[in-house]
Amino acid sequence: MNQPRIASGGKAIYGAPLGILMLEARFPRILGDMGNAATWPFPVLYRVVQGASPDKVVMQGAAGLLPDFIAAARDLVRLGAEAITTNCGFLSLFQRELAEAVSVPVATSSLMQVPWVQATLPPGKRVGLVTVSAATLTPAHLTAVGVPADTPVTGTENGREFFRVLIKAEKDDMDIGLAEQDVVEAGQRLVAAHPEVGAIVLECTNMPPYAAALRAATGLPVYDIYSLITWFHAGLRPRDFG
Incomplete structure (x- = not known):
């Protein structure tokens, strides 16, 4: 008798364990850029953080943006991300706070x-x-x-x-x-x-x-x-x- 084959659920999206928090920008993202999905040899999930422009994050210290990044990270985890990273090295400032806010590994920078x-x-x-x-x-x-x-x-x-x-x-x-x-x-x-x-x-x-x-x-x-x-x-x- 064949045993039943049971698939586990609980997420919205499968097969893309890495979630990337993106800045809101319009410049071209060529192959090799983090924001070009073809850069990666595996599927990824993206979430653009509205209002998080490169100027605000790089030149203004990401002031006031932490709640938006936490909310976006939690949304990615709800969708199915098993780990979170970000689209700007300057977001190292949020490493501890993001890691505390979500239940998955975080690498900001x-x-x-x-x-x-x-x-x-x-x-x-x-x-x-x-x-x-x-x-x-x-x-x-x-x-x-x-x-x-x-x-x-x-x-x-x-x-x-x-x-x-x-x-x-x-x-x-x-x-x-x-x-x-x-x-x-x-x-x-x-x-x-x-x-x-x-x-x-x-x-x-x-x-x-x-x-x-x-x-x-x-x-x-x-x-x-x-x-x-x-x-x-x-x-x-x-x-x-x-």
Whole structure:
């Protein structure tokens, strides 16, 4: 006699265990960008947090937005998310609060990788950061996820394309070549100013498309939100070796 086959329910959506909290923006999200679903080798769930513009989150410290992010995270969990991440490294500020508010693992920022990467480096070497805005990446953003406050940082504020499209929202279109150049040049300035840097972590979730170019230009390992989230997801769905 065949045994009954019982499927477990309780969620609205299945097969996409990772939920991503998105900023509200209109710039292009090319392949490799966190907000391009084709970037990921697994299904994901998205939720746009209304009113959470890049300017408010990056330049204004996400002031007043925590309740909106908590509500959106809880909604993703109700839908079926088994873990939560976010679409901006500056949301490290909300790591503790989001983790307390939902019943699933939370990884708010690629900056969470810094202590792990530091542990891989030889004595005398340290991690450096490339961010969309060095001027507003404060010690509070760093210490919230265990990053030393004196970590070397460079930003793209003075570039020709990346910052003005993503943060200043001067236009919807983006010159990919110029955006890549902004990120690469920021990394090169970082290494030139801090020769002790032995690996780079990219704060911005829009920077993974340019990580390979930065690696080629500096010769250093480069980590970003893609490396964090593929690791994060591996724990949600470990490979079954039979």
